[in-house]
Amino acid sequence: MVQFLNKSSNPGSGKTVSERMRRKSEARRLDILHAAARVFRRSGVAAAGMREIAEEADLSPGNLYYYFSGKDELLFFCQDRTLDRMLEAAETARASTIPVGDQLRAVIRAHLHYTLDELEGATAHLEIDMLAENLRRGIIDKRDKYELAVRALITKGVKRGEFAPCDAALVARAILGALNWTVRWYRPDGAQSVSAIAEGLANYLVRGIAAHPQETTVPVRAQSGGRK
Amino acid sequence: MVQFLNKSSNPGSGKTVSERMRRKSEARRLDILHAAARVFRRSGVAAAGMREIAEEADLSPGNLYYYFSGKDELLFFCQDRTLDRMLEAAETARASTIPVGDQLRAVIRAHLHYTLDELEGATAHLEIDMLAENLRRGIIDKRDKYELAVRALITKGVKRGEFAPCDAALVARAILGALNWTVRWYRPDGAQSVSAIAEGLANYLVRGIAAHPQETTVPVRAQSGGRK
DSSP: OOTTOOOOOOGOOOHHHHHHHHHHHHHHHHHHHHHHHHHHHHHHHTOOOHHHHHHHOOOOOOHHHHSSSSHHHHHHHHHHHHHHHHHHHHHHHHHHHHHHHHHHHHHHHHHIIIIIISSSTTGGGGGGGGGOHHHHHHHHHHHHHHHHHHHHHHHHHHHHTOSSOOOOHHHHHHHHHHHHHHHHHOOOSSSSSSSHHHHHHHHHHHHTTTGGGGOOOOOOOOTSSSSS | OOOOOTTTOOOOOOOOHHHHHHHHHHHHHHHHHHHHHHHHHOOTTTOOOOHHHHHHHHHHHHHHHOOSSOOOHHHHHHHHHHHHHHHHHHHHHHHSSSSSHHHHHHHHHHIIIIIIIIIITTTGGGGGGSEEEEEEHHHHHHHHHHHHHHHHHHHHHHTSSOOOOOOOHHHHHHHHHHHHHHHHHOOTTSSOOOHHHHHHHHHHHHHTTTTSSGGSSSOTTTTTTTTO
């Protein structure tokens, strides 16, 4: 499907005029996505309107429609980009040679970064029901793929003896639930940074299946020092 | 606020005529709530209409409005009842003399039972944004109270040395996120029963903070036998 935002295609073609134009258009589209994400966060996806998004992006409504066909498409791209990044993080973790517990921790950290720190992931990430059927399908497929990637990490950890034997599917869902729920309670002006939350959740959620949990840290607030 | 569904008031007044009528009216209201919950689950809260709910409850629309002023009020009562029951479960656990890990497990089990098994808790539980401001406030207060009850259990476990020192607020939110997220993926016709899911999640989520996690069970699918 539509994917010009995520691929830097034809790396060998040099900076031709059309390539520069394409990049400029992509940058413009990304600006618009960020503007839309700000409006989604501020007003809620249901209440956000194309006029408000156009204003936020400093565009005329007509100009906005030149880039995106409607709110549905904007929401789709916010979710699609976020999932692409999470899938990349899961693949990077999987391919690394660090202990599986650390791989899972890295995935958890990336997940929270992309949903809480990165503008287009925030809020919009969970509003999947608001997408039209044809767009929703693609997002659901990617979400399923991501869930399977998390589950595969857990299964690998069990096989290697790093994790205790467990129901990997159920644990993966518990982890994703704990992470996705942060969107409901996290406030950018709250007491804890995203990094601190990520560190705490990663430690707690990995400890629950660690074969030698005594060696892992439990999230302790404030006293843990150093971390940000 | 409105609360005639939850209190069996005046227990000493005997079964007078008005008492019987009150009970009958409450039973009728509960039937309607269950019908509304079925419609919410089937069509989604946003798409559900009072006409559809009336049909499901075998009432004329006019008769339905005699009992409930609108969809908003129906949604409110579904959520209010569910939260009351969860708060009761948390209080029962807190007041018991079993180990704190088992108290927390009991709360987790009750939470899943009330949100997945009990009709009025399902689906509607998370759609808080759809409530009008005046109704939402009461629900948010109860949710906060419930979250604090879960947090207090964790703090108690830490004090007693049953749990490792941890950020109780963050762990409580992780637990509630993992539990609330089940509404998104649980299917009544799926492979695992609510009890099996509850058992698995309780073990995983408590093990993550247990002071002696080696002694606790990790959720293992199928092989665990006996449980249902």
